[in-house]
Amino acid sequence: MIKLIIKVLFLSILALQARAELVIEITKGKQSAIPMAVVPFKWKGLKALPENVAQIVANDLGRSGYFNSLPKSEMLSLPNTEEEVFYRDWELLKQDYLVVGEIKQDSRGGYIINFKLIDVNTRTALMNQKLTGGASSLRDIAHFMSDRIFAALTGLPGAFSTKLVYVTTNRERTKFNLSYADADGAREQNIFSSKQPIISPSWSYDGKKIAYASFENGRSEIFIQEIASGKREKIASFKGSNSAPAFSPDGTKMAMVLSRNGNPDVYVMDLATRQLNRITKHYGIDTEPQWMPGGQSLIFTSSRVGKPQIYQVSLADKKPKRITFEGDYNARARITPDGRKMVMVHRNNGRFHIATQNMKTGVLQILTSETQLDESPSVAPNGSMVVYAASVGDRSILAAVSLDGEVKFRLPSKYGDVREPAWSPLLK
Amino acid sequence: MQKSALVKTLGLTFGAVLMTACASNSDIAEGDELKPLNAAQEAAQEEAADVETQAVEAQAVAGEQIDAAANEAQAALMDVSVFYFDFDNTTIKADSKNSLIAHSQYLAANSSARVVLEGHADERGTVEYNLALAERRALSVSRFLQANGAASSQIETVSFGEERPALMGHNDDSWSQNRRVEIKYQSR
Numbered sequence: 001m002i003k004l005i006i007k008v009l010f011l012s013i014l015a016l017q018a019r020a021e022l023v024i025e026i027t028k029g030k031q032s033a034i035p036m037a038v039v040p041f042k043w044k045g046l047k048a049l050p051e052n053v054a055q056i057v058a059n060d061l062g063r064s065g066y067f068n069s070l071p072k073s074e075m076l077s078l079p080n081t082e083e084e085v086f087y088r089d090w091e092l093l094k095q096d097y098l099v100v101g102e103i104k105q106d107s108r109g110g111y112i113i114n115f116k117l118i119d120v121n122t123r124t125a126l127m128n129q130k131l132t133g134g135a136s137s138l139r140d141i142a143h144f145m146s147d148r149i150f151a152a153l154t155g156l157p158g159a160f161s162t163k164l165v166y167v168t169t170n171r172e173r174t175k176f177n178l179s180y181a182d183a184d185g186a187r188e189q190n191i192f193s194s195k196q197p198i199i200s201p202s203w204s205y206d207g208k209k210i211a212y213a214s215f216e217n218g219r220s221e222i223f224i225q226e227i228a229s230g231k232r233e234k235i236a237s238f239k240g241s242n243s244a245p246a247f248s249p250d251g252t253k254m255a256m257v258l259s260r261n262g263n264p265d266v267y268v269m270d271l272a273t274r275q276l277n278r279i280t281k282h283y284g285i286d287t288e289p290q291w292m293p294g295g296q297s298l299i300f301t302s303s304r305v306g307k308p309q310i311y312q313v314s315l316a317d318k319k320p321k322r323i324t325f326e327g328d329y330n331a332r333a334r335i336t337p338d339g340r341k342m343v344m345v346h347r348n349n350g351r352f353h354i355a356t357q358n359m360k361t362g363v364l365q366i367l368t369s370e371t372q373l374d375e376s377p378s379v380a381p382n383g384s385m386v387v388y389a390a391s392v393g394d395r396s397i398l399a400a401v402s403l404d405g406e407v408k409f410r411l412p413s414k415y416g417d418v419r420e421p422a423w424s425p426l427l428k
Numbered sequence: 429m430q431k432s433a434l435v436k437t438l439g440l441t442f443g444a445v446l447m448t449a450c451a452s453n454s455d456i457a458e459g460d461e462l463k464p465l466n467a468a469q470e471a472a473q474e475e476a477a478d479v480e481t482q483a484v485e486a487q488a489v490a491g492e493q494i495d496a497a498a499n500e501a502q503a504a505l506m507d508v509s510v511f512y513f514d515f516d517n518t519t520i521k522a523d524s525k526n527s528l529i530a531h532s533q534y535l536a537a538n539s540s541a542r543v544v545l546e547g548h549a550d551e552r553g554t555v556e557y558n559l560a561l562a563e564r565r566a567l568s569v570s571r572f573l574q575a576n577g578a579a580s581s582q583i584e585t586v587s588f589g590e591e592r593p594a595l596m597g598h599n600d601d602s603w604s605q606n607r608r609v610e611i612k613y614q615s616r
Binding site for chain 2 (some may be wrong): 082115154171173197199214215218219220228239241243244262263264285286287288301303307308329331332345347372373376391394419420
């Protein structure tokens with residue numbers, strides 16, 4: 001709970017202007033989604049609450065694809081405590097689970113939320129918790145509650161308290177922002193702005209830093225920015241392009257692509273000594289390095305057979321091994337946290353979509369179809385969803401799809417083009 | 429500027445010489461009929477020697493004129509400063525080569541001239557792959573310029589990947605205009 005307060009403090013340190021927020025549209029839900037209802041919470045305060053906590057929780061759970069949240073308009077009664085629950089109402093509505101609770105204000109202006117997760121079929125409370133947070137932290141408390149409920153019912157950690165960074169740009173491409181927002185697109189802030197392109201934001205595994213490539217000095221150079229302080233440091237500005245940064249899982253190294261020797265190749269930099277270890281040496285394109293869990297090997301995109309395919313290379317022997325064989329364009333692979341699946345951009349019949357490949361069996365599955373020119377996939381830290389950039393109409397928007405392709409939603413922005421999303425790790 | 433002025437001056441000078449040569453030629457023609465064979469031959473030889481001398485100059489004039497014409501042609505070719513590529517391809521197209529050769533020759537003749545080659549890609553495919561692809565397009569043009577006389581010290585390459593499209597459309601027309609290398613002179 002103290003962590004929530006810390007998080008709020010750290011958010012207010014980011015004294016940055018708010019922007020037009022992303023608005024979520026769920027485009028496809030899961031057939032097997034569990035029906036549940038989050039009943040509006042009791043609040044006796046004189047002023048209306050700044051956030052609708054029950055609605056945020058209902059949206060979080062609904063968007064995960066694992067649950068179907070019952071709209072308030074369809075509820076037959078609005079209980080706030082277990083005693084007030086009239087089970088026949090919920091059985092009639094075929095709801096499996098119910099969340100009820102109340103919100104109170106504490107003496108310092110903060111909030112206390114007591115809630116219960118109830119199993120309608122067994123008529124028992126599965127969870128009875130009290131959450132507290134500062135005056136401006138209602139949204140954080142709501143996401144935290146969603147995480148708890150999601151974990152209790154699915155066995156997976158919830159990823160609702162996580163963040164996204166992405167690049168927004170106007171139509172004329174004269175202004176670029178590195179934006180930072182909740183995983184549902186709310187509370188968007190710009191953490192860096194430039195008249196020159198910004199690409200490839202990526203998180204450190206502790207969630208405290210973002211690395212990205214910025215063209216502010218006329219060509220791409222790699223910067224690390226501390227989220228809480230906004231402090232930036234340029235770490236690679238060799239001759240040619242410096243790009244595609246990826247923090248190692250232990251945070252001591254960074255994989256990157258440098259063209260200092262003419263051709264783009266993958267390097268690993270020791271962040272303490274700034275020493276470079278060249279990993280690939282080929283006349284083709286080698287780019288988009290990503291660490292495998294454990295940090296002993298990398299996957300990357302290479303055009304060494306003519307068209308881009310994914311390769312894996314161990315840092316020890318530096319001998320790349322091809323791992324994609326289906327299709328003539330596989331690029332920008334990301335690994336799920338358990339290391340079992342790879343998510344990448346795959347071209348099929350001339351169209352670019354997001355696909356997964358099972359690392360063990362090599363079986364490929366295309367996840368997206370409604371959007372076009374899909375690129376920049378980034379996996380949620382609990383491995384449930386992939387956020388990516390796509391073209392819809394003449395706009396570039398963010399969209400998300402579950403790893404099984406069953407759940408899809410979009411986060412269209414009201415402003416310009418949104419590109420290059422990167423999903424944060426689980427934030428502690 | 430200096431060079432073209434010089435060419436003009438030379439052109440005028442040799443133009444005058446050429447007119448003199450023409451006058452001599454008509455003298456020979458006339459003399460040919462009037463003079464006896466031997467004398468005519470002698471004269472012809474003399475005149476031929478004269479003509480020969482002048483002819484060398486005349487050829488030099490022609491040579492300069494060709495250069496002047498070539499300069500204009502080179503200027504026209506150098507007006508082309510954007511070169512296009514096929515999808516996921518870094519090969520210089522045949523119709524780009526004459527213009528690129530003109531740029532190479534200009535760089536070779538003007539050692540203080542400097543260019544930046546900006547590589548670009550269309551929006552299809554991934555951001556980083558396109559950054560690398562666009563860089564390789566710029567490097568491909570750089571190698572071509574060097575093979576045709578430019579010095580590596582005169583050339584810088586920079587890649588903007590898919591970040592700076594020339595046209596904003598999401599269609600083949602825009603894409604074909606966006607897959608490009610732009611030659612930008614930093615100094616002439």
